[in-house]
Amino acid sequence: MDIKLNKALQKLINDKTSGSNELLLSLHKHIKKELKIFQLFPALILELKQKFSPFKNIQKYLGDFQVALKKKNKLEKFFNLYDEMLLNIYDNIYSKCKNTLINYSTFITISNSTTVFEIFKRLKKDKSHFKVYVSESRPKYEGRILAQKLAIEKINVQLITEAMLSEYVKNSDAAIIGADSILKNGNVINKVGSNVLAILCKHYKIPFYVLADKNKLSNNNSYDKKLMPSDEIWKQNNNIKIINYYFEEINKKLITKVFTA
Incomplete structure (x- = not known):
């Protein structure tokens, strides 16, 4: 596992003050940036599911990502969907x-x-x-x-x-x-x-x-x-x-x- 990514994710996991949507947006950016690591280590998703167990929106996101990761032609659609959703959600x-x-x-x-x-x-x-x-x-x-x-x-x-x-x-x-x-x-x-x-x-x-x-x-x-x-x-x-x-x-x-x- 990439050490830099591990530290970034660990910081995100240890964040006890941000709201769940703020955490989701940060996680989404991390995954887009470090997609190759998740392709090499799909078990990371299971670990993140456990770490973010209280947050329903993050659980759904990781589940959707898990499905998209198994079908590489679905990844672009997955990222576009969440880009749009996270951009417009508050409006x-x-x-x-x-x-x-x-x-x-x-x-x-x-x-x-x-x-x-x-x-x-x-x-x-x-x-x-x-x-x-x-x-x-x-x-x-x-x-x-x-x-x-x-x-x-x-x-x-x-x-x-x-x-x-x-x-x-x-x-x-x-x-x-x-x-x-x-x-x-x-x-x-x-x-x-x-x-x-x-x-x-x-x-x-x-x-x-x-x-x-x-x-x-x-x-x-x-x-x-x-x-x-x-x-x-x-x-x-x-x-x-x-x-x-x-x-x-x-x-x-x-x-x-x-x-x-």
């Missing part, structure tokens, strides 16, 4: 949710979703003044990344902790999150803290929207929780048992609407 989602979101002036979200960022960026062109509360999202604090990106776009943004969600939900017009997976039963998998946000929205009668591309749709009705390193929560834990999960399930009854394209 397509925005076209579905624009007429709904444009009615709100204050939003609340959590973590770092590329889809959420791209939708807010497009909304800024149609609605110059609105505010976004971003929950920081422990343990990796991805919300800080989203807040910085929104600030660069000159969007009015305020960063809060998960403990402050209740106060800021009741002062919001709508909640928006991305999704790492949408289960067959309609439930959504997203970053831990999303379920608390959804429950609070239900309590305060605030609409709760999910934005995702169709590659997030799953054929499963359940997902396996993956326990993450405890020292991400507290390095000096004095033998205290620490539980660290990145993702959780949101019941469809708590979701106002899912916008997909």
Whole structure:
């Protein structure tokens, strides 16, 4: 295996702060650039499937790539399809949710979703003044990344902790999150803290929207929780048992609407 490629992929695998669509785009670029390595080592795809197991869109992409790789005349069609899809995906989602979101002036979200960022960026062109509360999202604090990106776009943004969600939900017009997976039963998998946000929205009668591309749709009705390193929560834990999960399930009854394209 090419050492340079291995390091690049390892960096991508270890990225715990980027959204799933951002990871997919980076992976797509890597595979296009280093196609010969994947042709020589098709087992790499199986390894990547395991490493990116929580992300439904990446699983579908790798499955499609696996099929195309077996039929070399299909590779060009595969790359063209994903080039077009990844280029237009946010415009397509925005076209579905624009007429709904444009009615709100204050939003609340959590973590770092590329889809959420791209939708807010497009909304800024149609609605110059609105505010976004971003929950920081422990343990990796991805919300800080989203807040910085929104600030660069000159969007009015305020960063809060998960403990402050209740106060800021009741002062919001709508909640928006991305999704790492949408289960067959309609439930959504997203970053831990999303379920608390959804429950609070239900309590305060605030609409709760999910934005995702169709590659997030799953054929499963359940997902396996993956326990993450405890020292991400507290390095000096004095033998205290620490539980660290990145993702959780949101019941469809708590979701106002899912916008997909």
